[in-house]
Amino acid sequence: MTEHVSDVPCPLCEQAPLETVKQVPFFRGYVVVFQHGHKRFAGCVSCVRKQMLLECLKAVTFGWLSPKALVCTVVETPVTFCRALMLGRDDKSVVRFLDELAIPTNNHDDRLRESIYGIAAAIIMADGQTHPSEIEIAEEYLSTILPKYERSELMRYIGEWNKSKSVLASAQFLNRFVSDEGRQVLLEMFLNIAFADGVGEKRERKQWNAFAGAMGLSRNESKKLWDAFVEMPA
Numbered sequence: 001m002t003e004h005v006s007d008v009p010c011p012l013c014e015q016a017p018l019e020t021v022k023q024v025p026f027f028r029g030y031v032v033v034f035q036h037g038h039k040r041f042a043g044c045v046s047c048v049r050k051q052m053l054l055e056c057l058k059a060v061t062f063g064w065l066s067p068k069a070l071v072c073t074v075v076e077t078p079v080t081f082c083r084a085l086m087l088g089r090d091d092k093s094v095v096r097f098l099d100e101l102a103i104p105t106n107n108h109d110d111r112l113r114e115s116i117y118g119i120a121a122a123i124i125m126a127d128g129q130t131h132p133s134e135i136e137i138a139e140e141y142l143s144t145i146l147p148k149y150e151r152s153e154l155m156r157y158i159g160e161w162n163k164s165k166s167v168l169a170s171a172q173f174l175n176r177f178v179s180d181e182g183r184q185v186l187l188e189m190f191l192n193i194a195f196a197d198g199v200g201e202k203r204e205r206k207q208w209n210a211f212a213g214a215m216g217l218s219r220n221e222s223k224k225l226w227d228a229f230v231e232m233p234a
């Protein structure tokens with residue numbers, strides 16, 4: 001079995017590591033009120049399974065008293081029951097959960113590197129080609145930001161970049177973990193690379209809007225920063 005994505009312990013037993021995060025619907029039917037919603041269970045496989053089965057038991061016990069709850073119980077409870085029985089480790093759900101809480105996973109440093117390289121590659125490739133000046137500026141920034149910057153790695157990310165990729169996921173991830181100062185540096189890096197060839201063109205602007213938005217900038221703020229570069233004398 002591969003290493004766990006995090007050493008954060010299961011909050012329920014505190015023995016095993018966090019292995020899965022599952023959302024299950026819940027229903028309670030009372031004579032006049034019908035309650036429903038979703039509950040999220042995070043923990044080791046065994047604890048989450050127990051929670052899901054307990055939820056099924058509660059639905060079977062309390063889910064009959066209103067017609068709506070009865071329908072939901074009949075339809076949904078067997079699904080939750082089967083999901084509980086088939087439950088296994090789900091690294092992706094743990095990563096999503098920890099990211100939401102801004103708790104670093106065990107491979108946090110690698111993920112930071114990947115995101116930063118990925119963003120640099122996306123800006124360089126946004127206009128469909130690599131300009132030497134874009135690479136030069138990207139290198140300037142990356143060698144300051146990343147402890148072990150390597151040109152070959154940047155070139156690999158550029159080579160693997162394709163139009164369908166968005167900077168959004170990487171930007172959202174970085175935004176959770178970087179300091180205010182780091183955020184400013186990344187925004188500045190983005191603009192400097194985009195304008196390295198003298199013009200910030202449409203596709204670069206589109207990437208910028210996605211990036212700046214994910215970094216928490218309002219539309220107005222990101223427009224202002226972009227326009228400031230447009231007006232800058234070359």
Ligand SMILES: [Zn+2]
Nearest residue numbers: 010013044047
């Ligand atoms: Zn547990």
